[in-house]
Amino acid sequence: MIAKVSNGVWIGQEPDYDSPINRGSHCCKGAAVRDDVLSERRLRYPVKLVGGQWIRISWETAVNEIGDKLLEIRQKSGPDSVYWLGSAKFTNEAAYLNRKLAAFWGTNNSDHQARICHSTTVTGVANTWGYGAMTNSYNDIRNSKTILLMGGNPAEAHPVSLQHILEGKELNRANMIVVDPRLTRTAAHATEYVRVRPGTHIATIYGMLWHIFENGWEDKEFLSQRVYGVDEIREQAAKWNPREVERVTGLPEAQVRRIAELFAKEKPATLIWAMGQTQFTTGTANVRASCILLLVTGNVGQPGTGANIFRGHTNVQGATDLGLDVTSLPLYYGLTEEAWRHWCRVWEVDYNWMESRFPNKLLMETPGIPSTRWFDATLLPKDQISQPNSVQAMFVMGHGVNTITRMPEAVRGMEKLELLVVCDPYPTAWSVLSERTNGTYLLPACTSFEMDGSRTASNRSLQWGEKFVEPVFESKNDYDTMYMFARKFGFADLMFKNIKVEHGAVSAEDILREINRGGWSTGYCGQSPERLKAHMRNQAKFDLVTMRAPKDDPEVGGDYYGLPWPCWGTPEFRHPGTAILYDTSLPVKDGGGTFRARFGVERIAKRKVIENGLEVEREEHDNLLAEGSYSAGSEIKDGYPEFTLGVLKKLGWDKDLTPQEMEVIRRINPTKPDAVSWSIDLSGGIQRVAIEHGCSPYGNGKARMIAWNLPDPVPVHREPIYTPRPDLVADYPTLPDAKQFRVPNIGFSVQKAAVDRGISKQFPLILSSGRLVEYEGGGEETRSNKWLAELKQHMYVEINPADAAERAIKDGGWVWVTGAENGSRARMKALVTERVGKGVAWMPFHFAGWFEGADLRAKYPKGADPIVLGESVNTLTTYGYDPATGMQEPKATLCQIIAA
Amino acid sequence: MSLFARIRLVTFVLLMLGIVAAPVCGQKLGPDGAPNPDASVVNQRTLLEQAPRVEGRIDIPDVKASVLMQPAGRTWEYFHEVLLHWGGAIVILGMGALLALAYLILGRIRIAAGRSGQKVLRFRAFERFSHWLTAASFVILGLTGLNITFGKILLMPIVGPEIFSDVSQIAKYLHNFTSFAFMIGLVLIMVIFFRDNLPARVDVEWVKQGGGFTESRHAPAGRFNLGEKMVYWLSVTAGLALSVSGFMLLFPFYRTNVADIQLAQVAHAVIAVLFIALILAHIYIGTLGMEGAFEAMGTGEVDLNWAREHHDHWLAEGLGRETNRGAPAE
Amino acid sequence: MARMKFLCDADRCIDCNACVTACKSENEVPWGINRRRVVTINDGKPGERSVSMACMHCTDAPCATVCPVQCIYPTDDGIVLHNKDQCIGCGYCFYACPFGAPQYPQVGNFGTRGKMDKCTYCAGGGGSESPGSPEEYKKYGSNRFGEGKLPLCAEMCSTKSLLAGDGDIIAQLYEERVNKRGYGSGAWGWETAYHEDVKT
Numbered sequence A: 001m002i003a004k005v006s007n008g009v010w011i012g013q014e015p016d017y018d019s020p021i022n023r024g025s026h027c028c029k030g031a032a033v034r035d036d037v038l039s040e041r042r043l044r045y046p047v048k049l050v051g052g053q054w055i056r057i058s059w060e061t062a063v064n065e066i067g068d069k070l071l072e073i074r075q076k077s078g079p080d081s082v083y084w085l086g087s088a089k090f091t092n093e094a095a096y097l098n099r100k101l102a103a104f105w106g107t108n109n110s111d112h113q114a115r116i117c118h119s120t121t122v123t124g125v126a127n128t129w130g131y132g133a134m135t136n137s138y139n140d141i142r143n144s145k146t147i148l149l150m151g152g153n154p155a156e157a158h159p160v161s162l163q164h165i166l167e168g169k170e171l172n173r174a175n176m177i178v179v180d181p182r183l184t185r186t187a188a189h190a191t192e193y194v195r196v197r198p199g200t201h202i203a204t205i206y207g208m209l210w211h212i213f214e215n216g217w218e219d220k221e222f223l224s225q226r227v228y229g230v231d232e233i234r235e236q237a238a239k240w241n242p243r244e245v246e247r248v249t250g251l252p253e254a255q256v257r258r259i260a261e262l263f264a265k266e267k268p269a270t271l272i273w274a275m276g277q278t279q280f281t282t283g284t285a286n287v288r289a290s291c292i293l294l295l296v297t298g299n300v301g302q303p304g305t306g307a308n309i310f311r312g313h314t315n316v317q318g319a320t321d322l323g324l325d326v327t328s329l330p331l332y333y334g335l336t337e338e339a340w341r342h343w344c345r346v347w348e349v350d351y352n353w354m355e356s357r358f359p360n361k362l363l364m365e366t367p368g369i370p371s372t373r374w375f376d377a378t379l380l381p382k383d384q385i386s387q388p389n390s391v392q393a394m395f396v397m398g399h400g401v402n403t404i405t406r407m408p409e410a411v412r413g414m415e416k417l418e419l420l421v422v423c424d425p426y427p428t429a430w431s432v433l434s435e436r437t438n439g440t441y442l443l444p445a446c447t448s449f450e451m452d453g454s455r456t457a458s459n460r461s462l463q464w465g466e467k468f469v470e471p472v473f474e475s476k477n478d479y480d481t482m483y484m485f486a487r488k489f490g491f492a493d494l495m496f497k498n499i500k501v502e503h504g505a506v507s508a509e510d511i512l513r514e515i516n517r518g519g520w521s522t523g524y525c526g527q528s529p530e531r532l533k534a535h536m537r538n539q540a541k542f543d544l545v546t547m548r549a550p551k552d553d554p555e556v557g558g559d560y561y562g563l564p565w566p567c568w569g570t571p572e573f574r575h576p577g578t579a580i581l582y583d584t585s586l587p588v589k590d591g592g593g594t595f596r597a598r599f600g601v602e603r604i605a606k607r608k609v610i611e612n613g614l615e616v617e618r619e620e621h622d623n624l625l626a627e628g629s630y631s632a633g634s635e636i637k638d639g640y641p642e643f644t645l646g647v648l649k650k651l652g653w654d655k656d657l658t659p660q661e662m663e664v665i666r667r668i669n670p671t672k673p674d675a676v677s678w679s680i681d682l683s684g685g686i687q688r689v690a691i692e693h694g695c696s697p698y699g700n701g702k703a704r705m706i707a708w709n710l711p712d713p714v715p716v717h718r719e720p721i722y723t724p725r726p727d728l729v730a731d732y733p734t735l736p737d738a739k740q741f742r743v744p745n746i747g748f749s750v751q752k753a754a755v756d757r758g759i760s761k762q763f764p765l766i767l768s769s770g771r772l773v774e775y776e777g778g779g780e781e782t783r784s785n786k787w788l789a790e791l792k793q794h795m796y797v798e799i800n801p802a803d804a805a806e807r808a809i810k811d812g813g814w815v816w817v818t819g820a821e822n823g824s825r826a827r828m829k830a831l832v833t834e835r836v837g838k839g840v841a842w843m844p845f846h847f848a849g850w851f852e853g854a855d856l857r858a859k860y861p862k863g864a865d866p867i868v869l870g871e872s873v874n875t876l877t878t879y880g881y882d883p884a885t886g887m888q889e890p891k892a893t894l895c896q897i898i899a900a
Numbered sequence B: 001m002s003l004f005a006r007i008r009l010v011t012f013v014l015l016m017l018g019i020v021a022a023p024v025c026g027q028k029l030g031p032d033g034a035p036n037p038d039a040s041v042v043n044q045r046t047l048l049e050q051a052p053r054v055e056g057r058i059d060i061p062d063v064k065a066s067v068l069m070q071p072a073g074r075t076w077e078y079f080h081e082v083l084l085h086w087g088g089a090i091v092i093l094g095m096g097a098l099l100a101l102a103y104l105i106l107g108r109i110r111i112a113a114g115r116s117g118q119k120v121l122r123f124r125a126f127e128r129f130s131h132w133l134t135a136a137s138f139v140i141l142g143l144t145g146l147n148i149t150f151g152k153i154l155l156m157p158i159v160g161p162e163i164f165s166d167v168s169q170i171a172k173y174l175h176n177f178t179s180f181a182f183m184i185g186l187v188l189i190m191v192i193f194f195r196d197n198l199p200a201r202v203d204v205e206w207v208k209q210g211g212g213f214t215e216s217r218h219a220p221a222g223r224f225n226l227g228e229k230m231v232y233w234l235s236v237t238a239g240l241a242l243s244v245s246g247f248m249l250l251f252p253f254y255r256t257n258v259a260d261i262q263l264a265q266v267a268h269a270v271i272a273v274l275f276i277a278l279i280l281a282h283i284y285i286g287t288l289g290m291e292g293a294f295e296a297m298g299t300g301e302v303d304l305n306w307a308r309e310h311h312d313h314w315l316a317e318g319l320g321r322e323t324n325r326g327a328p329a330e
Numbered sequence C: 001m002a003r004m005k006f007l008c009d010a011d012r013c014i015d016c017n018a019c020v021t022a023c024k025s026e027n028e029v030p031w032g033i034n035r036r037r038v039v040t041i042n043d044g045k046p047g048e049r050s051v052s053m054a055c056m057h058c059t060d061a062p063c064a065t066v067c068p069v070q071c072i073y074p075t076d077d078g079i080v081l082h083n084k085d086q087c088i089g090c091g092y093c094f095y096a097c098p099f100g101a102p103q104y105p106q107v108g109n110f111g112t113r114g115k116m117d118k119c120t121y122c123a124g125g126g127g128s129e130s131p132g133s134p135e136e137y138k139k140y141g142s143n144r145f146g147e148g149k150l151p152l153c154a155e156m157c158s159t160k161s162l163l164a165g166d167g168d169i170i171a172q173l174y175e176e177r178v179n180k181r182g183y184g185s186g187a188w189g190w191e192t193a194y195h196e197d198v199k200t
Helices: A034-038 A059-077 A092-105 A119-129 A139-143 A159-172 A201-215 A220-226 A230-239 A242-249 A253-265 A283-296 A316-321 A337-347 A351-357 A371-379 A407-416 A478-489 A508-518 A529-537 A645-651 A659-668 A685-692 A747-756 A801-806 B003-017 B044-050 B072-106 B125-154 B161-192 B201-208 B226-250 B258-286 B294-298 B304-310 B312-325 C018-027 C062-066 C092-096 C134-140 C152-156 C167-181 C190-194
Strands: A002-006 A009-014 A047-050 A053-056 A082-085 A146-150 A175-180 A192-195 A269-273 A306-309 A393-397 A419-424 A440-444 A453-456 A462-465 A602-611 A614-623 A738-740 A743-745 A765-770 A796-799 A814-819 A825-832 A840-844 A849-851 A893-899 B067-069 B119-121 B301-303 C004-008 C037-041 C049-053 C072-074 C080-082 C162-166
Touching (some): A009 A034, A059 A082, A059 A393, A059 A419, A059 A440, A082 A092, A092 A316, A092 A351, A092 A453, A092 A508, A119 A283, A119 A306, A139 A159, A139 A269, A139 A306, A146 A159, A159 C167, A192 A253, A201 A230, A201 A242, A201 A253, A201 A283, A220 A283, A242 A253, A283 A306, A316 A453, A371 A407, A462 A529, A508 A529, A659 A685, A796 A801, A796 A814, A801 A825, B067 C049, B072 B125, B072 B258, B072 C062, B072 C092, B125 B294, B161 B226, B226 B258, B258 B294, B258 C092, B301 B304, C004 C049, C004 C167, C004 C190, C018 C152, C062 C072, C152 C162, C162 C167
Parallel strands (some): A082 A393, A146 A175, A175 A192, A393 A419, A419 A440, A765 A840, A796 A825
Antiparallel strands (some): A002 A009, A047 A053, A738 A743, A765 A893, A814 A893, B119 B301, C004 C162
């Protein structure tokens, strides 16, 4: 995007035709961003709530008062009682800084929107083949012969991707199959539409696999060389005969068979998904099932194939990568001592000092509370929360409250907080939803257009964004805000040791350089600000389909656009980035790769075998490394483990390390330098040497069909907590109650109670939620944008004509929708449409500002109320959390609708 | 109007009246019985063959925006720019020619017995007020209305586009607001002259006598002869129709769609043109065409002989009434 | 001379409304005026198609013909512009327009619609203001065309569904697309707007 700026005012927007990702195009939100900056509805200056009134204060007062209160809570209840909720709208640098701030503060309670968006994808996919991100790219879909969309509506959620999907579909005359409960705008362009019941993804996939195995359509060579555990999947799939599939999903045999056949035979085939798979209690298992389907059909690691996982917000990919996550430090290092020591080395802080910031080492290494449960961590009795104290302060930067389920309880949680700080360009629903009268601060943040920084697109490409205009009014960018608080907390000098701060202005470039210095594990090490800026200058040179620049270009020669991670080694190593993950047809130095040997070299499995007519338990050593498969140019023609100095030595390749590199490696682990791996080697030498020998630094392993560390090692169909089919719960119950992420997950009890109480009779309609193209996330920003707000002026529920007729509901008429928990209810308009099938209701999730029929407009700070307000779907959504990630379940619950 | 034009107009009106059939959605299924959305797409031509307008869903509150296409706009344009121009010109100029011809052939119809010098009250002040209210507003409406259709041909070349635009702007508001005066007048006229315009036996005789236009005969009539009654009924009908269609145009898209508006405009224009022609005749007979007629609406009093010759029954009844009241006319 | 047209390839349109907000932003179009809009036919049914529609800049534009003050006229490039100074807000152009393009700032009771506003093909206005001037921008919106650029709605279209430019070229582009992919629901509105259809 190119901005026209006159006298510091953004007066126009020009399409950036050279961008290989969007080729100048936008959706309505992108085309209207100018009003995000110009909007008169922006929060203009810091305010605090005093006796129920918003009072203007200065930044200095705000930072002092908030800082004092936070330090008091830290003193009184421990650092874990402050929750740092970050944002997918952050730049990479701000996301990283936010995680670093939480670390310096001494807590892992640091999360962002990925929790409710693709946390299950990251966990599920990473646990299958190494990295939890889109394997290919939007552009690469142009190569697909079969495009299967299950649980995604990119026409409304990722409109620009449709440019690639539809053009690909046209050029290849590709099959485009949409499996969705709604006939979406995406489905309208499909060659086949399959209407499925929400929450039956695993059953559908097993149904497809049943046909694939039955007919021998699987890719046997691929499976034997690169995949572990297919036998277990065969066993599972055998249970899902067409009758059982139809009983659970409602899909007739013919449909399941045909989409299975197309997907297995008309290759390359890609599977696209978004929140239609992730936002379930079975989210992690859902995406694992998808990966398994890709593996069985050999549709990974080549152009036109892969798991094309569409991420939502501007930078949800980058914020996820950079560790705004309760389970990890930046770049998926996790929370182990090794991880902490690695980042302490990068930050040049003493590990012991860092440890002293936490109540104890255990909490330092224990995942925090997911954003979906913050109010449970506030409301539940102390003894039910596995940390010293409940959550007493929320520090929210760019995250809505209305995108999280169970809002009536969130409201009570808000009322119990001692301190609520919201740093956002808009007041957001946090400012109006509760009966709080004090202890609430709103800090005006600027938008992305008023600051520099990089963002990571869904395809792992990084793009550098230049500041268009200075922050409007008194708003500040996220870096400077965090710097002010770090200074208040007394660790600014330490935290910004290697980051230039001039007159309170933090250098985004320096933050990226620090990320580069520590980002080895995910290949965030090669994307220096200089290289990224060169890419922005040379956008026109990248190919539309391969995204690669010609080799001879002086600035970006041979690079893939945006240096999609992993971009190995130091920036000087000039790795081109990796456009397609696990692509063995290319050398690693040209962006090729293997499956990551992340799960060890072998698995010792105990299996019962019949020996001499007796059943005995035998220990078997299963090889987890690839067999006979390797990336082009690899000097090791087989599987191999991840690289350490020790491995290099065994291969005799350690001689290729420079003395300087050896020096750095020795300093990392003076006692056992052989243990220093590719991911913590700050010199980049191990990566460089491995790649120069044609090898993936992370090893060459098999993708796992059995993820033995997950609650369900192989995907198991489980009914949603609030299912319209209580008859299936006996066969497919949710997992038992357990404590996860410091809080109890009582999904099993809730499901059982719902079945016992006959909830599905009182609330006979399935309620699912999703996106509108006009709005984004909680919608505060977009509903304040006059050009967008005009297009969708009312919250509504989509209801099938048959259901509407039964209830005497008219299109455009007002209705009350009641939810299955908390006696919740919401008033909105009805949109009577055949988009949804009978028995299904659907709502967009971007609305807020009304609560259970009451208009809260008067409670916003004066002049900062969004143009459009409405009921939030999450007033009605219910309990249900994925045991592996804490993901909520807003895609499948129950409701009732009556005419108002 | 040529025959072709007539056919087009009729077709157009029929299209307008035709129920907008819900576009048939030819859903196509894949080999496995699942819908194939892509193959089910209906070509725009097919849609237009099914219904005169292509309508869909749109989420902005402006409901008329949900009409994607209405080729009938072109038909309406054809009506407005071709049929109405020619038709209007022919009808109005034709009527003028007809009246000129009548004048040439019949000349001014004189009071055969000459003026008696004695006056009879024909229209009371309030009746005259009602008439002139309606008449004046009619003239304004007619002229401003004609300006919308013919102004750009007749007036704009003379005054230039800027002045013409200003004039037309004023004319538009004049038309829109004068309409209320006209409607009030119309209602008054309708009520106060209603009884005297009911059909009566004498009307048959009046027709038999050729309405008195043939010199030798005497056509008997009540307060209003059949000719006047026809003017009354036609005017009332046309006035009401103009009011209704005018209201639709004045409050566009209030429970109407673009087709309704087009129809309303066609009706408004056609009726207005015919109405103007009718009123031209009315004016002619009330002024130039007949001696002693204008006074009825002028001073309200007519010559006794005029009354005797044209409204003998009324005169007889009226004189009787006046006598009874004991206030003889002067 | 090239004759400018719009063509919405409905088989590409996904109702993302980028064209709508691009237009709003580029021309600072006020709330309630919808120079461009997207209508969805057969919504929610298999066979659904969305079409982006604005002024098509018709050949023999009916709006221009019916305008009682003749303030609407085609330029040499086939762009239909109008002069707001002359417009009397009678609403006739809306009745005649096959595409619902003309917009009015007010609801229009008693004929108080205000000056008609519509898509200008981002080519400024048809009044006396000098092309590209702030006065012209205020009254009509931007004059990209004068800078050698095409309307922003088409330029920003997320799926390259909405095409703008020389009618022959975009017709050819569409034709090629249809031939390549094997289907097409037609060049929406072309027959009505331009008395010709794209042969596919």
